[in-house]
Amino acid sequence: MNRKLAIIGAGNMGGALYKRLARAMPKEHIALCDTDAKKLARLSATVSFTNAEDAARFGKCIILAVKPQAFHALAKDLFGSLEKKLVISIMAGISLASLSKTLGAKKIIRAMPNLAIQEGAGVIGWIASSFVTKEENALARKLFSPLGHEIEVKKEEMIDSITALSGSGPAYFFYLVNLLETKARAMGFSESSARIISEHTLIGSAKLLESGKKSAEEWREAVTSKGGTTSAALSHLKEHGFDMLFYEAIDTAKKRAKELQK
Ligand SMILES: NC(=O)c1ccc[n+]([C@@H]2O[C@H](COP(=O)([O-])OP(=O)(O)OC[C@H]3O[C@@H](n4cnc5c(N)ncnc54)[C@H](OP(=O)(O)O)[C@@H]3O)[C@@H](O)[C@H]2O)c1
Incomplete structure (x- = not known):
């Protein structure tokens, strides 16, 4: 350059x-x-x-x-x-x-x-x-x-969408890591173990995704056997409106991005 x-x-x-x-x-x-x-x-x-x-x-x-x-x-x-x-x-x-x-x-x-x-x-x-x-x-x-x-x-409106999706996006993943860490502590793991469990679950998942062998949806399917533990957890999230709540959270971030321009 x-x-x-x-x-x-x-x-x-x-x-x-x-x-x-x-x-x-x-x-x-x-x-x-x-x-x-x-x-x-x-x-x-x-x-x-x-x-x-x-x-x-x-x-x-x-x-x-x-x-x-x-x-x-x-x-x-x-x-x-x-x-x-x-x-x-x-x-x-x-x-x-x-x-x-x-x-x-x-x-x-x-x-x-x-x-x-x-x-x-x-x-x-x-x-x-x-x-x-x-x-x-x-x-x-x-x-x-x-x-x-x-x-x-x-x-230009798509910049507000990008702001809500990938701009704020890292915080959504960190939030989940934090929840996993808090739960690991509540389940009796030490502070250092809870950090390893939460952080490396995300990092490991990101590495799988980065390998390019499967999409996120395909990796999720690969770790979700029918009637198993992961399936039970994900069904609970769906049944309690997690997907909708997450989409609404992104819409709220986009709305805020618009408001900040006024
Ligand atoms: N952080 C994010 O994740 C993120 C993501 C996307 C976009 N952005 C955007 O990136 C921009 C910067 O964010 P940031 O977190 O890097 O802010 P920041 O850490 O506050 O950095 C801005 C720097 O600019 C200096 N500055 C202010 N006025 C100046 C002037 N007239 N001439 C030269 N330097 C001046 C500030 O000095 P003083 O501290 O002394 O004022 C400060 O060192 C923001 O507009 C934000 O919206 C941030």
Whole structure:
């Protein structure tokens, strides 16, 4: 990747982006910017700025990774300077129209990654404004590839869906792991055993899935013998409306994503 890149915001997400992208392209081509110089030092950024305007001058492509609450102040500093740049926003709840108006920019990609980008195993849903060229779309795909799997959506509303599905998704699995751990403790296992039981059940299942030999549905069938223990547990979940409750939870997350945009 030859195009110079600037990441503004070196927190959880910006830091993770920097670490993964710095492996995929020359470090001299990526600038990291944060108002807190200590964060830049911790990430050993080769090119770094504490001023967003300097970072925006450096990059041809600018990734915005600040909290939505910090966006308006940042946009004031950057207004008008991004007209010819490709801007990629990973901020939750800020629409393409609002990004464009507030930044005075045209070429905008709105992306929704999840935290697993830290491990290069994220899911990133994204949409480009009509001013983004084919080449810039291809560049975005290239940038996203070291972070995990990218999915381009054609309607902006689908970004809210991605937010509720894969954006919040890791928390759903962690929640289940936590329930399993709590139950293991209640069944008499020590704290360390309960953690092994819960965490490695998820990790082991993920590895089976990752092997690509079967789909989730097929693996579930493979471990569910008729009339057996797993079947009894899953029937209990179904009979008590777990599926519907889970779908409703995702709809609730999507609704919240919409509300946050207002
Ligand atoms: N965390 C997730 O799982 C997740 C998933 C998808 C999308 N996102 C989005 O990712 C974005 C970043 O989230 P995060 O959890 O990484 O936030 P974070 O840890 O708070 O990082 C944001 C960083 O940007 C800095 N900053 C604020 N204003 C700045 C400015 N004008 N110039 C330079 N740096 C500035 C902040 O400094 P201060 O702390 O000093 O203000 C902070 O270090 C959010 O918009 C969020 O919606 C997060």
